[in-house]
Each structure stands twice: as C-alpha cells, then as structure tokens.
Amino acid sequence: MNQLKHYTLEEVSEGVFAAIAKNSGGACSNSGIIDLGDQTIIFDTSFTIQAAQELRQIAEQVTKSPITYVINSHWHGDHIRGNMVFKDCSIIASQKTKMKIDETHPSLLKEHKESIHQYKDHVTNLRKNRELEEDKEEIESLTDSILQMEEIISTLPEVEYISPSHTFNEGMTIKGSQLTAQLISVGQGHTEDDSILFIPERGVLFTGDILVKNTHPYMLDGNVFEWLESLKKISEYPCSHWIPGHGKVGKIGDLTTLVNYMTEMIQLSKQNTDVPLIDIPEPYSSWKGRQTFYSNIEVIRTQLK
Structure with missing residues (x-):
C-alpha cells in the first residue's frame, strides 16, 4: 500500500482495521474498516472528501468484499462529511442521530462554505505565528494545523450533504460469513445519541467520540453525567482493543482515564474559582485541545445548575 496521507492504518485483529487520523491530514477523526467475510463495513467517514476517498481506497485494498454498510456514530461533521464518497452504500445512523444530522447540517454546511474566506485568513494567521515561534514542538503543531486547514479548505466548496439512508433505534446486528x-446506541453522552460498533469474535469496539485518548473530550453538545453512564455501559464489553474517535488505539485503561478525567472535572467545576485560573491537572496537561478543558468547565458548571 502506498504511503497514506490522511490515516495511519492498523490491523488490530484479523479483518478489523483502525484508520487513525493523522494530525496533518483531512480526516480529523478516526474511522474503522471491518471485513465480515462477504461484506465490508465502514465506521465513520471523516471530515473531508479526500480523506474519505483514501479511506475507501484502503478498504478496497485490504478487504476482498464489497462495502455494504457505512455507519455514522454521531452527528458531528468530522465523522459524517465523507458520506458523499459512500452514497452508493447503505449509510446507517440511529434515528435520533439522523434527525440531528438533517436538522443541523444543511444550514451548517452552507454557512461553512460561505465562510471559506475566514478559514483562509486563519491559515494566514497560523503561518505568521509559525514564523514568530521558536519552540520546535509548537512549530510542528502549527505546521500540522496549517496542513489540516488547507485540506479542509481545498474541497469544502465540493462537499455534498448526504443524510443516512437507514436508521435503527436501540441497535442492529449485521452478520457476515466470518464476523458479526x-x-x-448508548444514548446521550458526547452528543444527544452516540453509537458504538462491537465485533464480538475479535473483541474490538469502535466507540466514536464516547472514548477519546490523550485528547480533551468535547462536551458542549453532550452531558457529562450521562456520558459517565455511557462509559460504564461500554466498559462491560469484553474487549482487547478500543478504537477511540480521536487518538491512538486504546485499551480498558484509557476508558478508566477518561472516567477519572470527567470525575475530576466535575469537582473542579464546583470550585468557586474563575475558569482561566484553574490549572489543568497534571495527568491531562499534555492532552490535545487545551482550550477545550476550559470550555468544558463552563459546560459542566451550567449542567450542575
């Protein structure tokens, strides 16, 4: 396989692949490829057309069976905008997720297309900041951000809104000739409704953004207390590998870490301290999305009320 631009591919178990988003690519979130034997499933379709195209090419190379089903774990754009590359397949989401996609994405996509000049200005500012930066790690981070934004901008005018074609309520099972x-649906957590995909024969669980690794979770569209309940639900699955929505392939310890993070966040939110003055606890100080930590404090304070 040629060098991939948007993903790092890892076969976590026979026939089950994690497509881990590169920081500099246009995927912006992780995806999955599952070869059931007589058919192939894609889990989440990424943020850009070109990343979704690469995902499809990977799937066609590493499996010998046709792509039949494509799953949207939740409604956020970095997990569903690649749907247009798979519009010849059956795209599946929970009923609540489809309703949210249909409610938000036509207008949201239109707004983003009309704001493309602002994204270009943002890239210009990132380049200026990189020229002034002396720290090597920060320069690398800014370079990744520039490359990622350029990927998003390059095909944004061409993105089509493609809604899921099939829905389910609590769950559904897809049986293949070799795997199941x-x-x-685990209910509310990261969003109003989040879905996971479990491959029982391989002990692999694709979690979407219910689980993220070494990344501050985005809480604005969810509920931290319901999210903790969702994490409790998925901890009961007998898994050897967990594929998070963001970050590298994980294990049960990463779920425990996220539970600890949210528990500490709730306690910090109860303190009578101005948000900018709250220190990020040491175990999480190096996680990606530092600013998200502070917005999460605000979200939890609102939910506590």
Whole structure:
C-alpha cells in the first residue's frame, strides 16, 4: 500500500482495521474498516472528501468484499462529511442521530462554505505565528494545523450533504460469513445519541467520540453525567482493543482515564474559582485541545445548575 496521507492504518485483529487520523491530514477523526467475510463495513467517514476517498481506497485494498454498510456514530461533521464518497452504500445512523444530522447540517454546511474566506485568513494567521515561534514542538503543531486547514479548505466548496439512508433505534446486528457486527446506541453522552460498533469474535469496539485518548473530550453538545453512564455501559464489553474517535488505539485503561478525567472535572467545576485560573491537572496537561478543558468547565458548571 502506498504511503497514506490522511490515516495511519492498523490491523488490530484479523479483518478489523483502525484508520487513525493523522494530525496533518483531512480526516480529523478516526474511522474503522471491518471485513465480515462477504461484506465490508465502514465506521465513520471523516471530515473531508479526500480523506474519505483514501479511506475507501484502503478498504478496497485490504478487504476482498464489497462495502455494504457505512455507519455514522454521531452527528458531528468530522465523522459524517465523507458520506458523499459512500452514497452508493447503505449509510446507517440511529434515528435520533439522523434527525440531528438533517436538522443541523444543511444550514451548517452552507454557512461553512460561505465562510471559506475566514478559514483562509486563519491559515494566514497560523503561518505568521509559525514564523514568530521558536519552540520546535509548537512549530510542528502549527505546521500540522496549517496542513489540516488547507485540506479542509481545498474541497469544502465540493462537499455534498448526504443524510443516512437507514436508521435503527436501540441497535442492529449485521452478520457476515466470518464476523458479526453489533451496532448499539448508548444514548446521550458526547452528543444527544452516540453509537458504538462491537465485533464480538475479535473483541474490538469502535466507540466514536464516547472514548477519546490523550485528547480533551468535547462536551458542549453532550452531558457529562450521562456520558459517565455511557462509559460504564461500554466498559462491560469484553474487549482487547478500543478504537477511540480521536487518538491512538486504546485499551480498558484509557476508558478508566477518561472516567477519572470527567470525575475530576466535575469537582473542579464546583470550585468557586474563575475558569482561566484553574490549572489543568497534571495527568491531562499534555492532552490535545487545551482550550477545550476550559470550555468544558463552563459546560459542566451550567449542567450542575
């Protein structure tokens, strides 16, 4: 396989692949490829057309069976905008997720297309900041951000809104000739409704953004207390590998870390301290998305009320 631009591919178990988004690419979130034997499933379709195209090419190279089902774990754009590359397949989401996609994305996509000049200005500012920066790690981070924004901008005018074609309520099972895929709604957490995909024969769980690794989770569209309940649900699955929505392939310890993070966040939110003055606890100080930590404090304070 040629060098991939948007993903790092890892076969976590026979026939089950994690497509881990590169920081400099246009994927912006992780995806999955599952070869059931007589058919192939894609889990989440990334943020850009070119990343979704690469995902499809990967799937066609590493599996010998046609792509039949494509799953949207939740409604956020970095997990569903690649749907247009798979519009000849059956795109599946929970009923609540499809309703949210249909409610938000036509206008949101239109707004983003009309704001493309602002994204270009942002790239210009990132380049200026990189020229002034002396720290090597920060220069690398700014370079990744520039490359990622350029990927998003390059095909944004061409993105089509493609809604899921099939829905389910609590769950559904897809049986292949070799493997089984169990699609389950875990309810509210990261968003109003989040879905996971479990491959029981391989002990692999694709979690979407219910689980993220070494990344501050985005809480604005969810509920931290319901999210903790969702994490409790998925901890009961007998898994050897967990594929998070963001970050590298994880294990049960990463779920425990996220539970600890949210528990500490709730306690910090109860303190009578101005948000900018709250220190990020040491275990999480190096996580990606530092600013998200502070917005999460604000979200939890609102939910506590």
